Amino acid sequence: MRALALLLLAFPAIAASEAAETQAALDRISAQSMRGHLSFLASDLLEGRASPSRGLDIAAEYIAAQFRGIGLEEAGDDGYFQTAKMATQEQSKQGWRVTMQFHGKELALNDEDVAGNAGKAVKLSFIPVFKVMKDGDITPDLENAAVVMDTTSKSLLRKVRAAKPAAIVTILSRKRRFPARLTEAGSERSALVQVYVRNDEWSEMYAALPAGRTEAKLSLGAPGPVETPALLRNVVGVLRGSDPVLRDTYIFLTAHYDHIGVKPDGDGDRIYNGANDDGSGTVSVMEIAAALASMEHRPKRSIVFMTVFGEEKGLIGSQYYGKHPIFPFAKTVANLNLEQLGRTDDLAGAQVGVVSVTGFNYSDLGKTLFDAGEKTGIRIREDEKRSDDFFDRSDNLSFAEQGIPAHTIGVAFEFPDYHEVGDEWRKIDYTNMAKVDRMIATALLMIANSAVAPKWNAELEKTAPYRKAIHP
Ligand SMILES: [Zn+2]
Numbered sequence: 001m002r003a004l005a006l007l008l009l010a011f012p013a014i015a016a017s018e019a020a021e022t023q024a025a026l027d028r029i030s031a032q033s034m035r036g037h038l039s040f041l042a043s044d045l046l047e048g049r050a051s052p053s054r055g056l057d058i059a060a061e062y063i064a065a066q067f068r069g070i071g072l073e074e075a076g077d078d079g080y081f082q083t084a085k086m087a088t089q090e091q092s093k094q095g096w097r098v099t100m101q102f103h104g105k106e107l108a109l110n111d112e113d114v115a116g117n118a119g120k121a122v123k124l125s126f127i128p129v130f131k132v133m134k135d136g137d138i139t140p141d142l143e144n145a146a147v148v149m150d151t152t153s154k155s156l157l158r159k160v161r162a163a164k165p166a167a168i169v170t171i172l173s174r175k176r177r178f179p180a181r182l183t184e185a186g187s188e189r190s191a192l193v194q195v196y197v198r199n200d201e202w203s204e205m206y207a208a209l210p211a212g213r214t215e216a217k218l219s220l221g222a223p224g225p226v227e228t229p230a231l232l233r234n235v236v237g238v239l240r241g242s243d244p245v246l247r248d249t250y251i252f253l254t255a256h257y258d259h260i261g262v263k264p265d266g267d268g269d270r271i272y273n274g275a276n277d278d279g280s281g282t283v284s285v286m287e288i289a290a291a292l293a294s295m296e297h298r299p300k301r302s303i304v305f306m307t308v309f310g311e312e313k314g315l316i317g318s319q320y321y322g323k324h325p326i327f328p329f330a331k332t333v334a335n336l337n338l339e340q341l342g343r344t345d346d347l348a349g350a351q352v353g354v355v356s357v358t359g360f361n362y363s364d365l366g367k368t369l370f371d372a373g374e375k376t377g378i379r380i381r382e383d384e385k386r387s388d389d390f391f392d393r394s395d396n397l398s399f400a401e402q403g404i405p406a407h408t409i410g411v412a413f414e415f416p417d418y419h420e421v422g423d424e425w426r427k428i429d430y431t432n433m434a435k436v437d438r439m440i441a442t443a444l445l446m447i448a449n450s451a452v453a454p455k456w457n458a459e460l461e462k463t464a465p466y467r468k469a470i471h472p
Pocket of ligand 1: 256277278311339340
């Protein structure tokens with residue numbers, strides 16, 4: 001009886017001390033500490049952290065060293081590293097030949113007017129030509145046909161690819177090259193050939209073609225790519241939860257640590273430092289991990305801190321994780337992905353004390369972030385159009401595609417030095433970033449300590465593709 005009374009008396013004290021502990025952890029998130037980390041990760045020495053590059057590897061080692069210092073559990077196949085066996089594919093610029101025939105006229109082009117991309121060497125002879133217009137229809141059955149178009153619209157390209165043509169020929173007014181690609185080593189190579197051509201006579205012939213299926217025929221010879229093996233790494237550490245059941249469920253805090261490397265030529269500064277994109281997200285992951293790991297009373301669920309490679313090459317590192325999960329997706333409840341948290345000088349106006357959440361109302365995580373913002377003095381910017389547009393443009397998508405409620409949090413998605421050499425660490429608003437990170441850490445604790453897992457908004461049509469992915 002006496003013991004019980006003492007216990008009851010003790011409870012409010014425990015609650016009060018835990019609240020104090022939480023506050024102490026949040027207070028550890030330090031603008032100065034992040035300034036230190038970022039001045040290294042975004043330094044010229046790391047040469048813009050391209051995937052793959054030595055600068056990227058040095059960044060990975062640095063992040064792993066911080067995780068080690070914090071005392072996170074190692075979660076990779078090699079300490080904190082999840083090693084991805086990849087290959088770079090550089091498309092040969094020699095050996096291209098594309099010919100179109102229409103109404104008795106034949107136009108043949110070679111390397112001078114053609115840039116292309118093919119998973120392997122391909123030869124196609126006299127295949128039917130299908131002309132796709134900007135908002136035009138696409139017949140579902142385009143197998144063995146060549147699609148010709150004069151736009152680089154990504155959404156249209158996605159629709160065209162889904163129809164599985166043998167080749168896509170895009171007619172452009174200026175010459176473009178396909179950059180080197182990064183793919184998983186040993187993965188199946190697509191037979192689809194993609195070609196850009198720039199030639200006035202082709203433009204004329206294209207203009208003369210009717211929309212849809214045409215009587216034109218296309219022949220094409222494409223050289224295969226040159227492949228070089230490359231090892232790349234996601235950096236993964238875990239803060240193990242304290243609840244006997246919930247500790248086997250996982251919340252991911254992610255950011256991409258790669259950037260776009262070095263400008264091939266030109267005078268002056270050629271290094272794309274990527275301080276805001278996404279050095280800011282990377283140092284925020286490290287800083288929030290350090291803060292939460294300092295707590296004696298651990299959150300109930302486990303929190304996984306992961307920085308990924310290859311975002312700039314098309315979400316390659318997070319997609320790799322999607323194919324090779326370390327923790328079961330059925331036990332993964334949420335992903336908060338951090339992008340561009342450091343610059344407040346958004347093209348749409350100063351964003352101090354304000355964040356955007358992509359796909360804000362796609363899941364109930366939007367509300368959790370809103371509540372965390374109320375507690376920490378951060379306003380969630382409501383800009384449905386912009387927020388939804390950015391939903392599928394960062395690594396949260398790789399989790400969403402697995403059915404896991406996942407959002408990207410950013411301060412300025414569009415800022416003056418975006419993908420320019422001027423994205424440097426001195427231009428970051430560290431005080432604001434620390435404040436934003438306290439909001440994010442608060443949200444993580446709310447999710448981690450709730451017995452109810454986040455859910456997609458079932459009333460929203462836009463979430464349908466993500467709701468469908470169910471893991472047993
Ligand atoms: Zn980014």
